Amino acid sequence: MPTLLGSNILLGVTGGIAAYKSADLVRRLKDAGAEVRVVMTEGATRFVTPLTFQAVSGNPVRLDLLDPAAEAGMGHIELARWADTILVAPASANFMARLAQGMADDLLTTLCLATEAQLVLAPAMNRIMWRNPATQANADLLRGRGVRLLGPGEGEQACGEVGAGRMLEPTELVAALMSGEELAGVEVLITAGPTREPIDPVRYITNRSSGKWASRWPPPRKGPVRALP
Numbered sequence: 691m692p693t694l695l696g697s698n699i700l701l702g703v704t705g706g707i708a709a710y711k712s713a714d715l716v717r718r719l720k721d722a723g724a725e726v727r728v729v730m731t732e733g734a735t736r737f738v739t740p741l742t743f744q745a746v747s748g749n750p751v752r753l754d755l756l757d758p759a760a761e762a763g764m765g766h767i768e769l770a771r772w773a774d775t776i777l778v779a780p781a782s783a784n785f786m787a788r789l790a791q792g793m794a795d796d797l798l799t800t801l802c803l804a805t806e807a808q809l810v811l812a813p814a815m816n817r818i819m820w821r822n823p824a825t826q827a828n829a830d831l832l833r834g835r836g837v838r839l840l841g842p843g844e845g846e847q848a849c850g851e852v853g854a855g856r857m858l859e860p861t862e863l864v865a866a867l868m869s870g871e872e873l874a875g876v877e878v879l880i881t882a883g884p885t886r887e888p889i890d891p892v893r894y895i896t897n898r899s900s901g902k903w904a905s906r907w908p909p910p911r912k913g914p915v916r917a918l919p
């Protein structure tokens with residue numbers, strides 16, 4: 691069973707309502723064995739205090755790019771080198787846009803430019819923001835550069851709407867990091883022949899299944915089941 695033991699995860703928190711879930715995410719990453727350091731955008735600090743992340747991570751939280759005290763010790767380049775993975779959760783639409791443009795106008799975007807670590811984003815925003823062509827273009831651009839996007843999930847949103855845009859739950863994010871690869875887009879073929887359900891030690895109920903049927907995941911858009919030739 692893979693764990694995150696020995697991995698250095700830099701968690702970036704940006705200004706979205708899902709930032710409150712990121713404190714739980716820190717705990718779950720640590721439970722999985724990771725060392726976690728947190729960098730927050732200015733926007734994120736309006737949703738959750740740095741003190742919360744300091745308490746759960748056990749490390750000082752970094753906020754400013756131009757911080758002379760930090761440069762003397764764990765500066766932005768050192769942080770960028772330290773991380774095996776930079777996980778940004780939640781990743782706001784604004785952050786994704788800045789990252790897609792290669793901007794380095796705060797500590798988190800600068801770190802993302804200055805690192806060779808795997809970049810992983812957990813987008814979280816209102817469903818219309820997520821569907822917006824600008825956000826979709828940014829997401830495609832980032833994927834094309836090897837950035838891994840986890841989610842967003844679907845469901846009820848903080849704004850009261852329902853749709854795609856929810857940040858994946860902390861447990862789902864940790865599981866995705868441990869598995870290394872998402873299953874989304876992977877085709878899984880499941881086949882099954884006849885089944886036998888015992889009635890008693892002598893008799894059973896069965897069916898005439900030939901075993902030539904296959905269901906696909908993800909299911910095809912039209913027709914849930916396809917017969918193999």
Ligand SMILES: Cc1cc2nc3c(=O)[nH]c(=O)nc-3n(C[C@H](O)[C@H](O)[C@H](O)COP(=O)(O)O)c2cc1C
Nearest residue numbers: 704705706707731733734782783784785814815816
């Ligand atoms: C109450 C409130 C909730 C917000 N939630 C989100 C959100 O979930 N996702 C998002 O992309 N932006 C959200 N925003 C907008 C961001 O906070 C805004 O774009 C900000 O500039 C993000 O800054 P950052 O990306 O530097 O952290 C929200 C704004 C407010 C006022």
